Amino acid sequence: MHLDEFVAVFGIELPVSVPLLRGEIRKGKLPAKKVAGKLFITPSQVRELFQPCRPDPKAPASTSGAIASIAAAAGRSPTSTSSAMDRFSAARDAALIACQKLSGGSESTSRGSKQRQH
Numbered sequence: 138m139h140l141d142e143f144v145a146v147f148g149i150e151l152p153v154s155v156p157l158l159r160g161e162i163r164k165g166k167l168p169a170k171k172v173a174g175k176l177f178i179t180p181s182q183v184r185e186l187f188q189p190c191r192p193d194p195k196a197p198a199s200t201s202g203a204i205a206s207i208a209a210a211a212g213r214s215p216t217s218t219s220s221a222m223d224r225f226s227a228a229r230d231a232a233l234i235a236c237q238k239l240s241g242g243s244e245s246t247s248r249g250s251k252q253r254q255h
Contacts, residue, residue, distance in 0.1 A: 140176050147180065151187065161186060 138146070140155045147153060161167035162176060167186050169176045 138178060138180070140178065143178060143180070143183065147183070151183065153183065158183070 140158050144153055144155055162169045168182055169178045
């Protein structure tokens, strides 16, 4: 069915409009066929669009298990979080020291007591 026809027939039972259908087609959520520059859809395709969403698999709350399994597969021991924090703290401290040195005053570049002669 053409989009206008679909809305005229099914617009009463489904909350659809031509702009909504075009948007879903553009997003790739609603497959459509283009014939002679016009978009055509089937009622079953639109019914699928209105099916309840399947829940996504829940992301793990911690990645430490994943890191350990990857490290074990590679034959290495996983990095402990405390040593990772130690490295982070050391890097942060080094960066702070470097910033303090850069923000401090520089040494004088003049040659002491010699005055410039005109």
